[in-house]
Amino acid sequence: MALVLNExxxxxxxxxxxxLDNKAPVSALRKLRDENISDYDDTLWSEMIEMGLTSLxxxxxxxxxxxxxxxxxxxxxxxGRNLSVSPMISTVLMSTTFINVLGNVFxxxxxxxxxxxxxxxxxxxHQETSHFNIKDINTELKGDGDSYVLNxxxxxxxxxxxxxxxxxxxxxxxESNYIGVILRSNSDGIKINISRLLDDRKVGDITFKNxxxxxxxxxxxxxxKLLERVFDISSIGLSCEMLGVSLEAFDKTxxxxxxxxxxxxxxxxxxALQHRAAKMxxxxxxxxxxxxxxLKAIDxxxxxxxxxxxxxxxxxxxxxxxxxxxxxQMHGGIGMTxxxxxxxxxxxxxxxxxxxxxxxxxxxxxxxxxxx
Amino acid sequence: xxxxxxDDFRIKTRKWLEKNCPMSMRGKTDDIKELFWGGENTSFxxxxxxxxxxxxxxxxxxxxxxxxxxGGGGLxxxxxxILLQEMSxxxxxxxxxxxxxxxxxxxxxxxxxxNQKDKYLNEITNGKIRWAQGYSEPNAxxxxxxxxxxxxxxxDHYLINGSKIxxxxxxxxxxxxxxxxxxxxxxxxxxxxxxxxxxxSEGVMTRAIKLISGKxxxxxxxxxNVKVPKENLVGELNKGWTIAKYLLxxxxxxxxxxxxxxxKFNPREIALESFDLKDGILPNPILRNELSEYEMDDKIFxxxxxxxxxxxxxxxxxxxxxxLFKYYGTELNQQRMExxxxxxxxxxxxxxxxxxxxxxxxxxxxRSKGNTIEGGTSEVQLNIxxxxxxxxxxx
Ligand SMILES: Cc1cc2nc3c(=O)[nH]c(=O)nc-3n(C[C@H](O)[C@H](O)[C@H](O)COP(=O)(O)OP(=O)(O)OC[C@H]3O[C@@H](n4cnc5c(N)ncnc54)[C@H](O)[C@@H]3O)c2cc1C
Numbered sequence: 001m002a003l004v005l006n007e008x009x010x011x012x013x014x015x016x017x018x019x020l021d022n023k024a025p026v027s028a029l030r031k032l033r034d035e036n037i038s039d040y041d042d043t044l045w046s047e048m049i050e051m052g053l054t055s056l057x058x059x060x061x062x063x064x065x066x067x068x069x070x071x072x073x074x075x076x077x078x079x080g081r082n083l084s085v086s087p088m089i090s091t092v093l094m095s096t097t098f099i100n101v102l103g104n105v106f107x108x109x110x111x112x113x114x115x116x117x118x119x120x121x122x123x124x125x126h127q128e129t130s131h132f133n134i135k136d137i138n139t140e141l142k143g144d145g146d147s148y149v150l151n152x153x154x155x156x157x158x159x160x161x162x163x164x165x166x167x168x169x170x171x172x173x174x175e176s177n178y179i180g181v182i183l184r185s186n187s188d189g190i191k192i193n194i195s196r197l198l199d200d201r202k203v204g205d206i207t208f209k210n211x212x213x214x215x216x217x218x219x220x221x222x223x224x225k226l227l228e229r230v231f232d233i234s235s236i237g238l239s240c241e242m243l244g245v246s247l248e249a250f251d252k253t254x255x256x257x258x259x260x261x262x263x264x265x266x267x268x269x270x271x272a273l274q275h276r277a278a279k280m281x282x283x284x285x286x287x288x289x290x291x292x293x294x295l296k297a298i299d300x301x302x303x304x305x306x307x308x309x310x311x312x313x314x315x316x317x318x319x320x321x322x323x324x325x326x327x328x329q330m331h332g333g334i335g336m337t338x339x340x341x342x343x344x345x346x347x348x349x350x351x352x353x354x355x356x357x358x359x360x361x362x363x364x365x366x367x368x369x370x371x372x
Numbered sequence: 373x374x375x376x377x378x379d380d381f382r383i384k385t386r387k388w389l390e391k392n393c394p395m396s397m398r399g400k401t402d403d404i405k406e407l408f409w410g411g412e413n414t415s416f417x418x419x420x421x422x423x424x425x426x427x428x429x430x431x432x433x434x435x436x437x438x439x440x441x442x443g444g445g446g447l448x449x450x451x452x453x454i455l456l457q458e459m460s461x462x463x464x465x466x467x468x469x470x471x472x473x474x475x476x477x478x479x480x481x482x483x484x485x486x487n488q489k490d491k492y493l494n495e496i497t498n499g500k501i502r503w504a505q506g507y508s509e510p511n512a513x514x515x516x517x518x519x520x521x522x523x524x525x526x527x528d529h530y531l532i533n534g535s536k537i538x539x540x541x542x543x544x545x546x547x548x549x550x551x552x553x554x555x556x557x558x559x560x561x562x563x564x565x566x567x568x569x570x571x572x573s574e575g576v577m578t579r580a581i582k583l584i585s586g587k588x589x590x591x592x593x594x595x596x597n598v599k600v601p602k603e604n605l606v607g608e609l610n611k612g613w614t615i616a617k618y619l620l621x622x623x624x625x626x627x628x629x630x631x632x633x634x635x636k637f638n639p640r641e642i643a644l645e646s647f648d649l650k651d652g653i654l655p656n657p658i659l660r661n662e663l664s665e666y667e668m669d670d671k672i673f674x675x676x677x678x679x680x681x682x683x684x685x686x687x688x689x690x691x692x693x694x695x696l697f698k699y700y701g702t703e704l705n706q707q708r709m710e711x712x713x714x715x716x717x718x719x720x721x722x723x724x725x726x727x728x729x730x731x732x733x734x735x736x737x738x739r740s741k742g743n744t745i746e747g748g749t750s751e752v753q754l755n756i757x758x759x760x761x762x763x764x765x766x767x
Contacts, residue, residue: 003679274758289675
């Protein structure tokens, strides 16, 4: 398991970078925010589908490219660098992973080819309180035999407003029995309320009131470890995006240190700033290592994925905070303005930090996994 | 190397180590002084230590990646990685600790002439010569290039006058590799040469320096009209600074990597020995947090070393990496020793009891403070990163 990219992955990384640098730079996010007409750019999404980005982690038998999560990670790093808005996180990272890991053959056949072709978007509704915790779930599925009803509420559901389907994480009969449900987002009994987050992206509060569920829509979760695997993979995917955000915020800051003049010299000559920049560089090198380790651990089925995932999300959570804070500080007054892009990075960072558990959550989980 | 060959090499290596590494040469090392350092002033402390050293020497695994003609094993990066993994799996002790292997060797391989390589590399791997490092001077520390110890051309030899300081194990060394000034008229980096000096030469004297731990592992080293044959110059005259820097990258990698797999000092084990878990959790939340934070950084640092090796294999080596490892590895090691001091509380503060081996944890704690100074301070490493990697201007 060498911690480097192979040629195919390197090529993908470069072509996605070129593509997003052109088609979805920060100015595109600015435009989405200022015009406020739609939650994302559909033309961009069509081109991403055409490039095969929706099918990277789907097996060939279900119409995918089967490039694996190392490949997907390269894409997410680039969407992080450009702050590109698209349904990649909701549909491709979280929901596809949910179906890959937990879906039965019927469900895989039904949904995965459609995702690969770009015909459907799916969001994953799991969180119910202000902090991520899959143990904190009250949404409930009831019923027997062939028909069921779903009741409960979900919050902070990424892309809830644009998805064709929703995957809901619920409890079935007992406190410890988890179950998934996949249903059309326009089903009777569903109400969706959209909010704008700090990073100018949209999430939804969803209520489910006596929503009728067919048997074939129920995704059984017989092993809690598999459910954890879904979130571990997703956490590593988010860590890739966080790496991209951090690298770009750092690069922009470094460029500023070489450009801005004060006291008749460039501010990058000040050792107080140089040493902080060097420390950020080192932290980023560590982040790269845990991210590639995590991606490889997914593709090669390492048994301690939970540990690596929490290490990654914790480390990236701490580093992205350091870097986006320093980015603003080192830009001085201009860093506080909406005129330059750096502010978009700290805003995206804070949302990513909370999504699927912040530094505190994952460090605590790491201690638990480690037996202390 | 194919997967098959890789597995094959691993299995053969494991079998060989199991057969040849005596039981007493496996397990924790309390003090690196217990290990074999080679040279005329040291001898084997046990029959097993001798057997282990000789077995590894004949196998070529004292310096596994060096060519066989220099007493090495000719292993590839990957084979060496497998060997190290297997050694650490069995907890084999290092058969020889040597500045010759970690510092001088790589410099000679790159800059030495064939005679020098043949003579000195072989005497490193066979354990005959123990080397010391003569870089720092009283007025040339971080500003190493400002060194003044001078070598004058006297026709058939150089004449050395001056002094060095902080020479680790200077009193135990047989030879010393030295940076000397051979030109006072030019920019300071352009007048430095790299010389090999026999410490038994007339006019070489050392004086022990006592450290905060009470120990004296290093010395001041004086050169008073010392004659050194001209053939002991490595590389070209006045081109020593390049060699010096190259050697430092190896020294830094060594210092940065140390401490990591030191079994005895695993903070998690010490935490679990020191406290009873309540509901599976360490009772003090702050310590628990410190421990998990340390482990996070430590584990990810190991992944970074792993990645650097893989990158090197793929041909993407970056010279600046040594500063990164030096900085982070030593800061982390200090954090680990601080954590251990808090975890052990007052019990490791006793310095004269057999029960805790006369406070050797406290001694290690004190020693770790030197990690961020030796081989170039942390601040100097950050300077190098900001200048050479980040390209930040100096003026
Ligand atoms: C345990 C140990 C073993 C050693 N072994 C050897 C050996 O075997 N051989 C050998 O030759 N030397 C050895 N050394 C010496 C070591 O390399 C020097 O101590 C080191 O390079 C620092 O030099 P100095 O002590 O003169 O400190 P100084 O250079 O005086 O530094 C004092 C402080 O100023 C800071 N500083 C200096 N310059 C700058 C700058 N440009 N920017 C920011 N901060 C700066 C430093 O970081 C430090 O904090 C050893 C040292 C130790 C502690």
